[in-house]
Amino acid sequence: MGGNKAFRALSRSSAHRNALLRNLVTALVKHESISTTYAKAKEAQAIAERVITLGKQETDASVKQLKKILFVPEETAPRVMKVLVPRYRLRQGGYTRVQRIEPLRTDQAESAILEFVDGPRDMRFALTAKTIARSKKEGGELSDITLLNIKKVTQFRVNGEKELEAEVKKFEERM
Numbered sequence: 001m002g003g004n005k006a007f008r009a010l011s012r013s014s015a016h017r018n019a020l021l022r023n024l025v026t027a028l029v030k031h032e033s034i035s036t037t038y039a040k041a042k043e044a045q046a047i048a049e050r051v052i053t054l055g056k057q058e059t060d061a062s063v064k065q066l067k068k069i070l071f072v073p074e075e076t077a078p079r080v081m082k083v084l085v086p087r088y089r090l091r092q093g094g095y096t097r098v099q100r101i102e103p104l105r106t107d108q109a110e111s112a113i114l115e116f117v118d119g120p121r122d123m124r125f126a127l128t129a130k131t132i133a134r135s136k137k138e139g140g141e142l143s144d145i146t147l148l149n150i151k152k153v154t155q156f157r158v159n160g161e162k163e164l165e166a167e168v169k170k171f172e173e174r175m
Helices: 015-029 038-057 060-069 073-087 123-138 145-155 161-175
Strands: 033-037 094-100 111-116
Touching: 015 033, 015 073, 015 111, 015 161, 033 038, 033 161, 038 060, 038 073, 038 111, 060 073, 060 123, 073 094, 094 123, 123 161
Parallel strands: none
Antiparallel strands: 033 111, 094 111
């Protein structure tokens, strides 16, 4: 009857649910950002975090497990090992972010974007740069939230401050 569930069933059989989540994580590894329903994004987030953790271990057993999780491992496993693992080498966790968005269709459930943080398609990085550019244009001071976001988006990037300045300049040119 009641009781706590360890996961969302997503109205699917166990095999279908696992295939769906593996497919979402594989797409996330390929594209670094995907749009789906909020429930699916939250479930896929845990698996994506595990994929990066397995990649960081760099043992034969962990790479074998990583390849079992991903569809098309000959394409995606090298991307995990060569692109994503070096990016998150210093980070202890929190490699992904789920951001709620408006439903993609009128009859759809609550939607979300699942993305890797500190990547080229990092939405928080872009929004922070846009906020800084707008603030500079208006001559106002940066809010506490913006200052916190600046710290978050530059903390684990190798050249975080320089990349943020370049992104701010791009937005200033568009305004």
